[in-house]
Amino acid sequence: MMMMRGPLLIGVVIVMVLGLAVYMKLWTIDYQISSNETELIRRQFDLANREAMDESAEWRLKFDVAEERANKCTKELKRVKESLGDKSGASISKRLEMLQKENINLLERVETLKQELEAEKMKCSMQRV
Template sequence: MGGGGGSKKILVGLVVLMLFGVAVYLKLWTIDYTVSSDEAELLRRQFDLANREAMDESAEWRLKYDVEAERVTECMNELKQIKGSFEVDDGNAASLNRKLVNLQKENMALVERMETMKQELEAEKLKCSLQ
């Protein structure tokens, strides 16, 4: 008769131990779940911030490009005017010729700078798309 009471104690001890183990497992699972959801929120915020920064930088480069494109257009228009007046009026040819040469130099410099900025803009767009 003494053998039956000992196995009941062991069985009750096992059940209590199993319940304790399940409780610890559930507690660890909920802690891990909260940390994981917090990490996901943090990652989302970091991604949003990086995306906004990339958009701002892209807009800044686009503005620089637009300003340079406008300057080149103005220079080209002035160059066309001078060429037109040069063909019509030969009276002040020397000063017009100097202006023409200066504008052509400035135009070439602006075109080169615009091409450089265009390449930098493309590189920034590529960099933004990779993020």
């Protein structure tokens, strides 16, 4: 019985060594595939990251342009309000008085010109007669 166990034990050891060799071979193949997948996933992540950064930069540029435009409009509005604030009250009434005086002077001038025109028309009609 001992004699039969020796070759059987050697056979089991050989089968175990062969099984271990096959397992190691399969493990290295799987590791190489996993390494390639890892590299592929890393590349895809890097590409997605770059695209996200580009899009983020694009939106940041749009935001900066809009903010600059808003600041410009705010400054212009503030300047207009300040200039109107200075002209409110007395300044506006002075300007209105000045325009009214100018309007009266122009109306008087128009009246004078109408009278001169009538006088010239009378001269012309007298000369024809």
